Amino acid sequence: MTQDLLKFNNDKVLVEGLSKEFSAEIEVPGDKSISHRAVMLGSIADGNSSIYNLSVSGDNLATVAAFRKLGVNIKKQNKKEKSASSKKDFIIEGVGFYGLKEPKSVINTSNSGTLTRLIAGMLAGNDFFSVLSGDKYLNSRPMRRIIEPLRLMGAKISGRDGDAYPPLAVSGGGLQSIFYEVPVPSAQVKSCIMLAALYAEGDTVIYESKATRDHTENLLKFQGYPVIVEDSSSGGSFITVKGRYAGGLNPFDFRIPGDFSSAAFFIALGILNKNSEITIKNIIINEKRTGLLKALKMMGADVDTVIKSTSPETAGDIRVKYSDSIKGITLPPEIVPDMIDEFPVFAVIASFAEGKTTVTGANELRVKESDRIKSMVYNLNAIGVDIKELEDGFEINGNPDLKCAEKGLPKKLNSFGDHRIAMSMVIAGLILKNAKLEIKDINCINTSFPEFFDTLNSIIK
């Protein structure tokens, strides 16, 4: 008889400790970052693109809806087939660089920072008026970081509260190329400028002192667009994007590999659950995304990867095994951008490692879907983890035999509306043996990984 370790009640879940050992093989949905870019760049390609395994998370469906609103025909493939995977196959009828239409109403960017910032760059190049607005979390995320470079390119763009936040209003067209050094390590800012650069007069050069995820570069190159990436001697890169390239953008056929950031929760479960092992198939293994694997290897975890394809993105299988003697580490700050979305689940892993883990240089965690430093300190504290908040990170004194104080059970936790906090605390609840955790506000998980609980149940039931 299997026991239900997850009990749902409206927007809450009660999680019990897992006592089963498992050996599992799973797949997770298509990568969210790549799915956004595939829809955006497919929409302005010259012809039809076929995309397989697109993420159908709330964030990505918001991008599909946004481009439909801009006049692009985006169809689901294999309508008659009912299999789960065919629901994720789409055909995009690209309209070319100048085929987007002025939207008749506000574009809803939902919870998605990637959609908001990337589409703003594209709209800045288009000669029409548009407004971008999302949910209460999105409309509190900083936008000056894109408004400043877009204005330098000549865009007319403004935002709420003196250009700090969305809603954003854009009157596009007439852009010039720039040289721009991105002041914060952000692939969203870099990609925003790159998409605006497609419409600018002349070649735009972007410098980032620490190279961030390069999916925009990879997809543009795959589409035959002239983009040059040169590594700088100090670990950064120069990206040159040609403006108004007469050759246009080629349409493409692309099977999107699984999302590493979704896989990370199962990597954590496999490493922390006694005598267990998990293989995650067909996952993106782009090294600007897999900093978590580097950190785990430094901690002594048993992690293996097999690369199976390299274009337009490196992808393959990841296998992890229960690692009973992982040790705390001082995380080298230079790998922070390569694991920026994995800190909530990394903090859970560090909580069960032996000794101290220190993370610094991670200020960007303060401006994600929630202030992820505060959110994790609150939740891990509540279950008895010795965690200290630092201005730009955190410090955890891990304990492989972590137990909650009996008082106040079940422990009441809060996702703060942040999908990755919610999923990380579900994993913590399965590993923690003596306590039930009640996590509230879990519907946000749908923004990135609606299949999370089904995938989890396929392993733990």
Ligand code: S3P
């Ligand atoms: C993303 C970039 C990162 C990441 C986000 C997705 C992207 O954000 O945290 O989840 O797809 O470009 P920043 O650019 O703000 O670091």
